[in-house]
Amino acid sequence: MSMICWSCEKNAGEGLLCVGCGAIQPPFAGVDHFAVLGVERRFDLDLAVVEARYKDQARILHPDRYARADARARRASLQRAVQLNEAWRTVKDPVKRGEYLLSLWGGTAQVAVAPGLLMEVMELREALAEAQAAADHGRVAALAMDVRGLEARALGAVAAGFSRGLAAADDIARALAAVRYYQRFAEEVAVHEEAHAGAAVVHGG
Amino acid sequence: MAVEALFDISEPGQARAKEACKGRAVGIDLGTTNSLVAAVQAGQPVCLRGPEAGASVVPSVVHYAADGHVVVGQTARDDLAPRFAQDTIASVKRFMGRGPQDAEATRRLTPYQFAPAAGEPSLVRFVVAGGSRLVTPVEVSAEILRVLKARAEADLGGELDGVVITVPAYFDDGQRQATRDAGRLAGLDVLRLLNEPTAAALAYGLDKQAEGTFAVFDLGGGTFDVSILKLARGVFEVKATGGDSALGGDDFDRLIAGHLLQAMGLPDDGGGDRFLVRRVLDAARAAKEALTEAPDIAVVVERPGGGTWRGQLDRAQMEALVRPVLDRCVRPVRRALADAGVAAADLTGVILVGGATRMPLVREFVSTLFGREPLHDIDPDEVVALGAAIQADILAGGSGRDDVVLLDVVPLSLGLEMMGGVAEKLIHRNTTVPCGATQTFTTYADRQTGFDLHVVQGERELVADCRSLARFKLTGIPPMAAGMARLEVTFLVDADGLLRVSAREQTTGKETAIEVKPSYGLTDDEVERMLLDSFAHAEDDVKLRSLTEQRVEAERILAALRAAMVDAPELLADADRQAVAAAVRVLETARAGTDHLAIRAAIEGLDAASKDFATKRLDRALDVGLRGQGVRAVEARVDESATAKGTTAGVKRSHAGHEHG
Numbered sequence: 001m002s003m004i005c006w007s008c009e010k011n012a013g014e015g016l017l018c019v020g021c022g023a024i025q026p027p028f029a030g031v032d033h034f035a036v037l038g039v040e041r042r043f044d045l046d047l048a049v050v051e052a053r054y055k056d057q058a059r060i061l062h063p064d065r066y067a068r069a070d071a072r073a074r075r076a077s078l079q080r081a082v083q084l085n086e087a088w089r090t091v092k093d094p095v096k097r098g099e100y101l102l103s104l105w106g107g108t109a110q111v112a113v114a115p116g117l118l119m120e121v122m123e124l125r126e127a128l129a130e131a132q133a134a135a136d137h138g139r140v141a142a143l144a145m146d147v148r149g150l151e152a153r154a155l156g157a158v159a160a161g162f163s164r165g166l167a168a169a170d171d172i173a174r175a176l177a178a179v180r181y182y183q184r185f186a187e188e189v190a191v192h193e194e195a196h197a198g199a200a201v202v203h204g205g
Numbered sequence: 206m207a208v209e210a211l212f213d214i215s216e217p218g219q220a221r222a223k224e225a226c227k228g229r230a231v232g233i234d235l236g237t238t239n240s241l242v243a244a245v246q247a248g249q250p251v252c253l254r255g256p257e258a259g260a261s262v263v264p265s266v267v268h269y270a271a272d273g274h275v276v277v278g279q280t281a282r283d284d285l286a287p288r289f290a291q292d293t294i295a296s297v298k299r300f301m302g303r304g305p306q307d308a309e310a311t312r313r314l315t316p317y318q319f320a321p322a323a324g325e326p327s328l329v330r331f332v333v334a335g336g337s338r339l340v341t342p343v344e345v346s347a348e349i350l351r352v353l354k355a356r357a358e359a360d361l362g363g364e365l366d367g368v369v370i371t372v373p374a375y376f377d378d379g380q381r382q383a384t385r386d387a388g389r390l391a392g393l394d395v396l397r398l399l400n401e402p403t404a405a406a407l408a409y410g411l412d413k414q415a416e417g418t419f420a421v422f423d424l425g426g427g428t429f430d431v432s433i434l435k436l437a438r439g440v441f442e443v444k445a446t447g448g449d450s451a452l453g454g455d456d457f458d459r460l461i462a463g464h465l466l467q468a469m470g471l472p473d474d475g476g477g478d479r480f481l482v483r484r485v486l487d488a489a490r491a492a493k494e495a496l497t498e499a500p501d502i503a504v505v506v507e508r509p510g511g512g513t514w515r516g517q518l519d520r521a522q523m524e525a526l527v528r529p530v531l532d533r534c535v536r537p538v539r540r541a542l543a544d545a546g547v548a549a550a551d552l553t554g555v556i557l558v559g560g561a562t563r564m565p566l567v568r569e570f571v572s573t574l575f576g577r578e579p580l581h582d583i584d585p586d587e588v589v590a591l592g593a594a595i596q597a598d599i600l601a602g603g604s605g606r607d608d609v610v611l612l613d614v615v616p617l618s619l620g621l622e623m624m625g626g627v628a629e630k631l632i633h634r635n636t637t638v639p640c641g642a643t644q645t646f647t648t649y650a651d652r653q654t655g656f657d658l659h660v661v662q663g664e665r666e667l668v669a670d671c672r673s674l675a676r677f678k679l680t681g682i683p684p685m686a687a688g689m690a691r692l693e694v695t696f697l698v699d700a701d702g703l704l705r706v707s708a709r710e711q712t713t714g715k716e717t718a719i720e721v722k723p724s725y726g727l728t729d730d731e732v733e734r735m736l737l738d739s740f741a742h743a744e745d746d747v748k749l750r751s752l753t754e755q756r757v758e759a760e761r762i763l764a765a766l767r768a769a770m771v772d773a774p775e776l777l778a779d780a781d782r783q784a785v786a787a788a789v790r791v792l793e794t795a796r797a798g799t800d801h802l803a804i805r806a807a808i809e810g811l812d813a814a815s816k817d818f819a820t821k822r823l824d825r826a827l828d829v830g831l832r833g834q835g836v837r838a839v840e841a842r843v844d845e846s847a848t849a850k851g852t853t854a855g856v857k858r859s860h861a862g863h864e865h866g
């Protein structure tokens with residue numbers, strides 16, 4: 001997938017910088033986020049390693065490096081940086097990473113949600129509304145804790161599904177949907193807390 | 206492909222491809238209250254103080270005199286603002302990128318006169334120069350930038366080859382565009398807009414070799430920012446940012462001023478008396494600053510219509526007044542911590558930035574809020590400019606700091622208006638820049654041949670609650686059934702945090718791309734016009750300055766001559782008397798006119814006519830001196846007049862530095 005360098009007009013190689021003259025090269029189209037980051041295409045990743053890869057690349061291709069450069073180099077740097085940031089944003093978040101991996105497999109994250117999950121979430125919401133109406137902050141906090149536990153379990157199911165491969169695609173999609181529901185619940189709790197907490201609570205948690 | 210168009214980089218700079226000249230890239234902190242310029246010298250960032258080695262800060266106050274002079278800085282703030290309240294603009298940053306309606310809160314207690322809104326979208330325009338001129342906030346800011354530019358060029362010995370201007374992290378796209386426009390208007394090559402808390406973190410991080418997760422609490426004159434940053438191995442990564450771009454020390458001043466007015470038995474909006482408002486605001490600011498040290502102080506304000514009001518203010522009273530405003534900082538801090546996914550207890554440190562953080566109340570508030578003592582090792586007034594200088598040095602390529610990189614974020618979500626007035630977010634707040642997003646939309650009605658795109662920024666669900674950034678149209682789509690057209694919209698946010706948008710109808714390939722110009726911003730044409738205006742003004746200003754100078758010189762000579770004729774009439778030969786009288790008449794006539802060259806010629810004429818008289822006077826003075834007082838006294842007298850002249854010249858020079866071109 002070698003390209004001709006825009007600067008020295010010789011073979012640029014496949015990397016970020018031209019093998020001949022070192023000029024930054026525009027990104028290739030159709031490269032997946034894992035490849036952009038230079039990590040394996042899998043769900044189960046050591047994010048600390050991925051983050052280090054991300055930052056090493058950001059250091060080299062960030063537009064700040066090219067503020068004074070030729071317009072073509074600045075353009076390539078901007079495109080590369082947008083691509084890299086999007087890759088990291090997707091891969092670092094387990095739900096986005098899972099959905100993206102599924103889509104690379106040709107699957108979809110859009111599946112019918114299990115009726116059991118809907119019932120569970122509705123009950124949790126009712127309990128939350130009651131606790132909030134009663135200004136029972138202890139109960140709200142306990143519910144938030146419960147949901148964090150459920151979220152962690154669902155994420156475990158996502159990871160387990162990916163380890164089984166394509167056959168588990170529907171299970172993965174359902175587990176991802178569950179994670180999204182739990183996360184939305186947690187967001188609502190956070191909004192409630194934000195609206196009702198004073199200064200003193202900030203450093204408490 | 207439309208997306209490609211977004212990446213088009215048009216120049217002011219094949220010129221940029223030129224060899225970077227080291228050391229003439231500077232960082233500018235364009236503050237609400239004070240502005241600074243700094244540069245990296247011998248590897249260290251330092252604030253530039255100008256040839257007079259004065260204060261590092263230039264008060265962000267711009268005076269427009271009726272005769273066309275523009276005066277920026279301390280003179281404008283201390284001498285001119287009290288006398289010409291309406292013609293002297295302070296805190297202009299609060300109006301940047303804002304429409305007349307937005308600025309309403311700030312306008313409640315204000316000495317300015319605003320031009321009636323004209324056209325759509327309408328801009329804030331101040332009526333200045335004795336009612337003869339309208340200026341926009343961008344133009345006022347450009348005046349401040351020109352002074353900083355002149356200062357930097359004087360100190361660094363040559364033209365600048367690029368600047369980094371800082372903006373509050375929480376500035377929206379419109380406010381950022383306005384700041385960039387002001388830079389262009391001042392003739393600066395703006396390499397980057399840098400968020401103020403990020404700049405501060407850069408200064409701290411590199412100076413203190415800090416690593417870890419930090420919160421930057423930045424309370425300036427008019428804006429509040431909080432950023433959570435992770436510093437590791439030269440990477441300055443903003444995790445989250447929050448704030449309020451209309452909250453700052455100015456609001457404290459207004460609350461204190463309202464209290465003082467009440468205590469004076471006057472309406473708390475000053476009852477429309479601009480001079481009173483200016484005096485009370487100044488008294489409030491002085492009181493606030495004095496109460497940083499003293500537990501209580503006396504306040505003296507000149508009453509309208511004569512007499513003075515004397516009162517007392519103690520720290521507890523002041524703190525009770527400003528507390529409600531300070532409490533508005535709590536929510537952005539909580540949200541930023543939550544967005545960053547860190548608890549206050551996990552932070553490595555809290556960095557204080559901004560003049561308002563000198564107040565004991567604010568420090569105490571921050572300690573309570575974060576549960577730890579904040580850091581303030583670097584002067585909170587200077588730290589942002591120092592960080593900007595480091596960034597400018599890096600961008601100009603003179604630093605050799607290949608290890609440092611800043612990863613900043615979008616402060617507020619960016620989206621499009623959907624049917625029903627709902628905002629659909631394409632880029633969420635706290636996304637690392639540069640970044641992009643593409644989304645596909647479809648038509649709502651049968652045979653719809655165009656799309657109206659409305660770009661908005663903000664966290665709220667309804668467009669009405671978000672800030673409107675731009676509207677544009679994509680037309681010429683062949684009529685199709687509803688839902689058939691495929692409109693692909695792409696947002697791109699560059700490293701300055703500025704948005705570009707493109708749209709493409711996929712079935713026809715029809716496309717359009719725009720650089721988002723905020724609804725309250727300036728079009729390119731307007732910026733061009735202002736640039737031309739300022740060049741035109743520059744010439745006018747030079748003429749005006751010469752005229753003023755020649756008039757002053759004429760006054761001085763006429764007065765000296767009159768005094769000499771009273772002092773020693775016998776030394777003026779009868780033969781010369783008529784010639785001198787004629788030359789005086791010529792000079793008086795010329796002085797009343799507007800031609801500075803004519804005045805100059807008349808001065809020279811009078812000089813020639815009175816030469817003999819002057820020589821005789823000098824001889825006698827030397828005689829008297831040698832006999833009676835000794836040479837020293839004569840020299841002293843000569844010195845005195847030389848000094849007086851020198852001062853006049855000095856004033857002119859500093860004025861010259863503050864004017865166009």
